Amino acid sequence: MRIIVDNKIPFIKEAIEKIADEVMYVPGKDFTPALVKEADALIIRTRTHCNRELLEGSRVRFIATATIGFDHIDTEYCRQAGIVWKNAPGCNSASVAQYLQSTLLLLEASKGKNLSEMTIGIVGVGNVGSKVAGVARELGMRVLLNDLPREDEEGSTDFSSLQILAEECDVLTFHVPLYKEGKYKTFHLANDTFFHSLKRHPVIINTSRGEVIETNALLKALETRQISDAVIDVWENEPDINLTLLNKVFIGTPHIAGYSADGKANATRMALDSLCSHLSIQAEYLITPPAPENPVITATTPAEACLQMYDPRRDSETLKAHPELFEQLRGDYPLRREKAAFSVQLTAKG
Numbered sequence: 001m002r003i004i005v006d007n008k009i010p011f012i013k014e015a016i017e018k019i020a021d022e023v024m025y026v027p028g029k030d031f032t033p034a035l036v037k038e039a040d041a042l043i044i045r046t047r048t049h050c051n052r053e054l055l056e057g058s059r060v061r062f063i064a065t066a067t068i069g070f071d072h073i074d075t076e077y078c079r080q081a082g083i084v085w086k087n088a089p090g091c092n093s094a095s096v097a098q099y100l101q102s103t104l105l106l107l108e109a110s111k112g113k114n115l116s117e118m119t120i121g122i123v124g125v126g127n128v129g130s131k132v133a134g135v136a137r138e139l140g141m142r143v144l145l146n147d148l149p150r151e152d153e154e155g156s157t158d159f160s161s162l163q164i165l166a167e168e169c170d171v172l173t174f175h176v177p178l179y180k181e182g183k184y185k186t187f188h189l190a191n192d193t194f195f196h197s198l199k200r201h202p203v204i205i206n207t208s209r210g211e212v213i214e215t216n217a218l219l220k221a222l223e224t225r226q227i228s229d230a231v232i233d234v235w236e237n238e239p240d241i242n243l244t245l246l247n248k249v250f251i252g253t254p255h256i257a258g259y260s261a262d263g264k265a266n267a268t269r270m271a272l273d274s275l276c277s278h279l280s281i282q283a284e285y286l287i288t289p290p291a292p293e294n295p296v297i298t299a300t301t302p303a304e305a306c307l308q309m310y311d312p313r314r315d316s317e318t319l320k321a322h323p324e325l326f327e328q329l330r331g332d333y334p335l336r337r338e339k340a341a342f343s344v345q346l347t348a349k350g
């Protein structure tokens with residue numbers, strides 16, 4: 001069996017080489033029809049577009065993407081071609097929640113206003129959005145939820161319309177999948193009309209997909225102060241992102257909200273589990289990310305401890321200094337661990 005693996009998927013080599021006779025490691029953007037023709041399975045990330053152009057005439061019958069999002073897979077083509085595909089639901093949701101927690105704390109410090117006086121609107125309340133809601137409630141925020149598919153399934157009691165979020169929120173954060181069409185279309189969900197409907201000059205946060213927000217509308221909203229700030233992790237047209245926007249945002253990062261080593265390890269494990277289940281085989285593999293360099297955090301407040309564990313300003317400063325390195329900053333991302341990898345000692349202020 002021949003498997004082609006994106007060479008930026010960590011912690012996979014030892015395990016996959018026990019499963020397949022032949023494994024090739026290739027940069028995600030370099031998967032070509034000629035390369036995949038004789039492959040049986042692909043293990044990919046968002047940088048490989050799995051569509052008819054890549055797959056037609058190939059032997060590929062299984063694709064696992066070590067990501068939550070799957071907008072880079074043409075699912076209708078795969079269905080027609082009998083290619084099974086799997087994503088990794090929830091793998092890096094705690095990592096995105098960590099990004100949000102640190103970001104909210106930084107916003108509080110910069111705005112001179114308590115989070116407990118603010119309302120946050122969460123658009124898309126799945127694996128990520130639910131964890132973000134938990135984080136926001138812990139920080140004392142009032143939380144409004146918007147999720148059209150869930151509202152259709154579960155009824156409207158727990159959900160609010162986008163209009164209500166636009167009127168009542170001080171922070172609006174997007175956690176929807178990218179749907180280019182259909183009843184739940186999210187492509188350019190935040191457009192001029194949306195920004196005009198905002199009442200409280202909120203901060204906009206996007207860690208979903210760049211195309212969920214129309215870049216020019218966002219720029220205009222920043223310039224006219226319809227919104228007070230933006231925190232942007234995902235961009236239209238990555239890696240050639242809009243530099244005017246990058247220079248205007250409070251935090252701008254290179255699509256790394258989900259890049260904790262914990263999230264990466266989960267994604268790799270889930271991709272391998274899907275492959276084994278597809279092949280009806282059992283394999284043993286232990287995937288554990290390395291320990292942090294400083295596993296003991298000493299801080300005077302929980303907020304300070306949180307920012308010591310992960311401070312998105314570092315990623316933002318690096319991207320703002322070197323936007324041309326967008327993909328390299330992702331590929332060489334430093335070790336980042338989630339809370340469970342640390343022990344925190346709170347000390348009295350000196």
Ligand SMILES: NC(=O)C1=CN([C@@H]2O[C@H](COP(=O)(O)OP(=O)(O)OC[C@H]3O[C@@H](n4cnc5c(N)ncnc54)[C@H](O)[C@@H]3O)[C@@H](O)[C@H]2O)C=CC1
Pocket residue numbers: 068069070089090092093096123124125126127128129146147148149150175176177178179183184185186207208209233234255256257258259
């Ligand atoms: N920046 C990063 O590193 C990461 C980005 N992501 C992105 O975030 C997205 C969300 O991730 P998860 O929460 O894990 O996905 P999920 O599938 O668990 O949740 C998405 C939620 O959005 C809701 N939704 C769908 N269409 C909607 C619409 N039109 N309006 C309101 N709600 C809608 C769904 O009902 C669902 O509850 C992913 O699809 C991915 O694109 C995910 C992980 C990391």
Ligand SMILES: O=C(O)C(=O)[C@H](O)COP(=O)(O)O
Pocket residue numbers: 044045046047066067068069070092255257258259
């Ligand atoms: O899981 C997702 O969806 C993401 O967006 C990932 O965190 C980023 O994935 P890659 O671009 O590294 O595949």
